[in-house]
Amino acid sequence: MSVSYEHPRPALTVDCVVFGLDEADLKVLLIRRELDPFRGRWALPGGFVRVEEALDDAARRELAEETGLSGVFLEQLYTFGALGRDPRERVVSVAYYALVKLGDHRVKAATDAREAAWFAVDDTPALAFDHDEILAVALERLKGKVRYRPIGFELLPPKFTLSQLQRLYEAILERPLDKRNFRKKALGTGLLVELDEVEQDVAHRAARLYRFDRRKYERLEKDGFSFEI
Amino acid sequence: MSVSYEHPRPALTVDCVVFGLDEADLKVLLIRRELDPFRGRWALPGGFVRVEEALDDAARRELAEETGLSGVFLEQLYTFGALGRDPRERVVSVAYYALVKLGDHRVKAATDAREAAWFAVDDTPALAFDHDEILAVALERLKGKVRYRPIGFELLPPKFTLSQLQRLYEAILERPLDKRNFRKKALGTGLLVELDEVEQDVAHRAARLYRFDRRKYERLEKDGFSFEI
DNA sequence: TCAAAAGTGTTCTGGATACACCCATGT
DNA sequence: ACATGGGTGTATCCAGAACACTTTTGA
Numbered sequence: 361m362s363v364s365y366e367h368p369r370p371a372l373t374v375d376c377v378v379f380g381l382d383e384a385d386l387k388v389l390l391i392r393r394e395l396d397p398f399r400g401r402w403a404l405p406g407g408f409v410r411v412e413e414a415l416d417d418a419a420r421r422e423l424a425e426e427t428g429l430s431g432v433f434l435e436q437l438y439t440f441g442a443l444g445r446d447p448r449e450r451v452v453s454v455a456y457y458a459l460v461k462l463g464d465h466r467v468k469a470a471t472d473a474r475e476a477a478w479f480a481v482d483d484t485p486a487l488a489f490d491h492d493e494i495l496a497v498a499l500e501r502l503k504g505k506v507r508y509r510p511i512g513f514e515l516l517p518p519k520f521t522l523s524q525l526q527r528l529y530e531a532i533l534e535r536p537l538d539k540r541n542f543r544k545k546a547l548g549t550g551l552l553v554e555l556d557e558v559e560q561d562v563a564h565r566a567a568r569l570y571r572f573d574r575r576k577y578e579r580l581e582k583d584g585f586s587f588e589i
Numbered sequence: 590m591s592v593s594y595e596h597p598r599p600a601l602t603v604d605c606v607v608f609g610l611d612e613a614d615l616k617v618l619l620i621r622r623e624l625d626p627f628r629g630r631w632a633l634p635g636g637f638v639r640v641e642e643a644l645d646d647a648a649r650r651e652l653a654e655e656t657g658l659s660g661v662f663l664e665q666l667y668t669f670g671a672l673g674r675d676p677r678e679r680v681v682s683v684a685y686y687a688l689v690k691l692g693d694h695r696v697k698a699a700t701d702a703r704e705a706a707w708f709a710v711d712d713t714p715a716l717a718f719d720h721d722e723i724l725a726v727a728l729e730r731l732k733g734k735v736r737y738r739p740i741g742f743e744l745l746p747p748k749f750t751l752s753q754l755q756r757l758y759e760a761i762l763e764r765p766l767d768k769r770n771f772r773k774k775a776l777g778t779g780l781l782v783e784l785d786e787v788e789q790d791v792a793h794r795a796a797r798l799y800r801f802d803r804r805k806y807e808r809l810e811k812d813g814f815s816f817e818i
Numbered sequence: 819t820c821a822a823a824a825g826t827g828t829t830c831t832g833g834a835t836a837c838a839c840c841c842a843t844g845t
Numbered sequence: 846a847c848a849t850g851g852g853t854g855t856a857t858c859c860a861g862a863a864c865a866c867t868t869t870t871g872a
Binding site: 521522523539540543544562563564565566567568 | 821822823824825826827
């Protein structure tokens with residue numbers, strides 16, 4: 361199969377920065393490259409966009425193929441198109457970032473045929489291509505977005521404690537938060553539903569579980585809401 | 590000249606949403622298409638990315654070629670890649686938005702060989718391709734960004750009055766602002782330099798002129814600043 | 819009874835908002 | 846003199862920040 365064009369075209373790829381939360385650590389999912397260039401180096405999952413495939417679909421497909429993940433929160437990040445970012449030829453990459461509930465997926469990704477592993481975001485090896493830069497931009501975006509959009513919940517299980525939520529925000533923002541103020545503000549949004557359950561199997565007082573009220577958020581979002589942590 | 594590839598590739602373009610301020614109105618620069626598809630319809634300036642050209646460079650080149658603009662503030666917006674957004678073939682477009690000091694460029698753009706004109710952003714004709722959507726996203730972005738980055742100054746001449754600045758913010762945010770509070774806040778940033786000049790040729794008390802202190806802003810930006818209007 | 823984390827209230831401060839009048843200038 | 850926009854100060858309110866102790870539970 362071969363096609364020809366009047367003018368040369370850049371190749372188009374998608375790359376995904378997949379974030380997960382492991383206890384109190386923010387992690388990113390990387391895969392080890394099996395082919396040149398950068399064979400053996402860790403990289404972001406990604407690949408070529410097909411000609412009959414929307415960008416978001418390409419990102420989801422690559423994510424599924426390379427890491428087994430599906431049904432995750434996914435949002436476009438930025439498009440990287442510097443000359444020379446791929447040593448073979450001109451490649452423009454539309455980067456996405458994804459947020460996954462890590463509990464479900466931890467093992468799967470690590471035992472896939474393709475070698476994949478979670479790394480603490482501040483302790484990654486030198487990545488292939490310009491993926492270090494992409495990761496940095498994704499972290500910046502996450503840090504900014506989490507302050508005015510309740511996307512953090514995408515990283516938590518459906519039922520969570522306020523302490524888990526606080527640790528999440530602390531991990532993303534990279535600074536400690538005051539417990540009382542945090543709880544006041546989190547509950548003050550009115551977007552947390554108090555459940556009649558507590559966490560299990562802990563060696564201390566069990567914390568109450570909450571869930572995120574997505575419906576309510578979506579309703580608020582319609583008519584000029586405002587969410588902040 | 591013809592090239593061939595193993596797999597078909599989407600074509601890659603850039604499109605630019607160029608904003609300018611005309612008195613108190615926010616305007617966008619459009620060009621009339623001379624070719625099919627959408628011949629005769631208004632569209633955003635843009636065109637194909639060359640294979641040896643960075644994305645930003647492509648955006649600047651197209652802007653210069655189609656509108657005569659150069660040296661403007663330009664930032665990547667979002668990449669649009671839905672299927673069918675171009676009726677001919679698969680085209681992915683990296684959209685940019687630009688901010689220009691309209692005074693300098695008003696005539697030039699309108700008298701270029703190619704027909705180009707400024708339209709009030711809330712009174713544009715139906716645009717070619719998905720350019721209505723791109724424009725909407727750009728407006729959203731501008732509205733958000735102007736609140737925490739002093740990019741508004743890119744739309745004003747180097748010397749401006751506080752009333753001009755206020756009208757600019759009112760135009761972008763689409764709501765009136767209190768004069769006293771606005772001045773307090775604007776001056777409170779410490780980023781405005783009071784000049785020993787006043788505006789000329791007005792039929793009332795002449796307002797003092799200010800300039801934006803870009804150096805100071807860049808210094809602040811380095812070590813965790815914070816700018817808000 | 820001890821360890822470990824859950825849970826809770828108040829004070830203070832600073833920025834956001836709301837609001838109305840006098841001033842300078844050109845016609 | 847008058848019309849036009851320039852320029853200024855204060856009171857109120859609310860959200861954010863700072864801060865420490867008691868409670869519950871399992872080991």
